[in-house]
Amino acid sequence: MDYAAFGDVLVFDTTYRTNQYKKPFVILAGVSNHFMTIIFGCALLPDETMETYTWVLEMLMEAVDGQRPISVVTDGDRTMHQAIERVIPNSRHRLCSWHLEKNASTNAHIPEFTNDFAQLMLKKYKIVEFDSAWARMVKQYKLENNNWVLEIHRKRDKWAEAYLRGHMFAGMRSTQCVEGMNAYFNMFLEQKVRLYEFVAQYDKALARMRVNEAEAESKTENSFPILTTPLRSLEKHAAELFTRKIFSMFRREISKEGKLFVMERVELEDRRTYHFGEYKAPTSTWTVEYFLADIIIKCCCLKFESFGIPCCHMVAVMKSEQLMCIPPSCVLKRWTRYGRSGYQQPSLTQISSTLTQTARFGILSSCFSEMSYYASHTNNDFEEAREMAFQITLKMKKHLAMRTKYNIEVGDKNIAPKLCGVGDLNVVKTKGNPGGTSSMGKPPKLMRCGYCRYGAQTHEVMV
Structure with a gap:
């Protein structure tokens, strides 16, 4: 049900290993309408090959009736990328910004370059502007022949904001949300936990996550934020429409609208075109189109297409057009209070009778x-x-x-009710003395108390 509502963006991470068998633990995650990380599924893998990753994605697609994600965020693993191309080729692939920044530091060994690279990665340039800025930066630090720099530039359509603008990622730029899940699972899972214990503890961790999600849901349903902006009607409608976290993000857009002013308004047959400037930033301009018939607003910054909430430039048009409510075309259901409505949980009659x-x-x-x-x-x-x-x-x-x-x-033992599930792996017997009398015929060594140094039986009598 979570995937049906919020499976448009999938975060695929494999950096977590926490079991005594040292097997990769893959987390398939997304972001809910409360802007909280949710787990769609997990897998313990025998290895990290393309065939194994392909199996994971195929099992996920089978479990969710073939619903493909719009976008996928990964840490840049080559075999993972190949599996994505094979199973969900039409999904837009984004490389984790945190991993890229770390790799920049490792391969260039220039702290200033790493900082500039991180800023350039998230700049909302046009493609031509980005290419020019990249060329200047590489020339400045004399990295024209650096192999990693050349390789990462070839992949710029998978990490540069200039190339990813307008593609839906729901605010997910990195796999750090899953890295946070790794730290979260550490509270429940020890490094040497056995397989059957691992599954039980993993279930406890998920239960705690769902409690946190229920708490955010309860706060949204049973409280109302204080209205603080001059655009009271729009703010009130947003508070009634969005979850509390998303409402806070939209209110920041309302606040930023105060810096904008209308440079020009052009009347056309089916729409009005607004050109906005920003206070004390004469070079920053934006174009927003308002279609009168359908009440559709489109901004050149493409924040709504990328994230799903109206930008400050769209808010400026709503104010200019005297709109009292946010138009339905500017509302993405996944961020509303009703993000999960319409998606039913599967009933037991829809599920295979072979379930354990x-x-x-x-x-x-x-x-x-x-x-x-x-x-x-x-x-x-x-x-x-x-x-x-x-x-x-x-x-x-x-x-x-x-x-x-x-x-x-x-006398039918096969159908006797018992707890089915994951059992522990067989432990291989080691060679050598299995216990008891040693091969030299000597009696076993007497166990002594760590405090009084008496033998175990003597100490028991004394206590």
């Missing part, structure tokens, strides 16, 4: 977790839900007891 007990347990946990959230808002709903949960738990407990009794009577 662990999978059924997970699906039911998710369903009842959502019910618990809504029922917890009032005391009456809480009491009703608790009573219903008690009754259905008692009923299911009797069913399980009856099945267990029947299976024991008929």
Whole structure:
């Protein structure tokens, strides 16, 4: 359900390894309508080859009924890029800005170049302006023959903002959101955790994430922000429409609108064209088109197409046109309070009957977790839900007891109810003394207390 609502942007990261088998742990993530990182899925992999990454993406596409993401953000791994080209070739691929900045520092060894490269990467230049700025920077630091600089320039359409403007990435420029998830999972997963423990702890980590998401949802639904800008009608409509986090971002755009002034307004047959300038920035100009018939606003900065919220230049047009509400054409559903509405959770009847007990347990946990959230808002709903949960738990407990009794009577061990799921891998027996008496016939060494140095049996009597 999360992927159906927010799967337009996919973050694919493989830098995390946390199990005693040292296997790569892949996190497939996105960003929710509360601008919080959400996990679509994860995978423990045997290796990091193109075939393995291809399998991961194919399994993801199968799980989400073939819904392809619009954009993908990765850390730049070559085999991962090849898998993306094979499975989701039409998705726009972006390289992680954080990894690029780190690589610039490693390969150029010039701190000033790294800083300028990081700034140039995010500058909203036109393509011609970017190419000129890049040439000047490379010449300034004398890196014309640096192999990494030449290679990264060939890939500029995957990292330079000038080439990525207008492509939807929902504010995701790097895989650092997943790096943050790595640190988050560290609270739950130890380096030497076993496989069956790993799955259980991973589930606990996801449960904590969903609690945080529910908290943000509750804050949006049960509180209203204080209105602070002069454009009170637009601000109020945004507060009613967007989640709290997105509303805060839009309010900053309203604040920036105060620096703009209309340089020229051109009346055409089907639209008005506005040319804006910025206070104390005479070289900065923007063109915004307002289509009267459909109330559509398009800005040359393409922030709405890239991020999904109206820019300050579009807000300036709304003010000039005396609009009291944000036009529907300037609202992206994924950022609204109703970002998840219309996407139903799969019912058990839609899911294969071959599911294990662990999978059924997970699906039911998710369903009842959502019910618990809504029922917890009032005391009456809480009491009703608790009573219903008690009754259905008692009923299911009797069913399980009856099945267990029947299976024991008929002697069918294969259908006896048991906890299915992931078991631990087999531990290879080591060579040498398996324990007990040594090969030299000597008795085992007496264990002594670390404090009093008495033997274990003597110490037990003394205590």
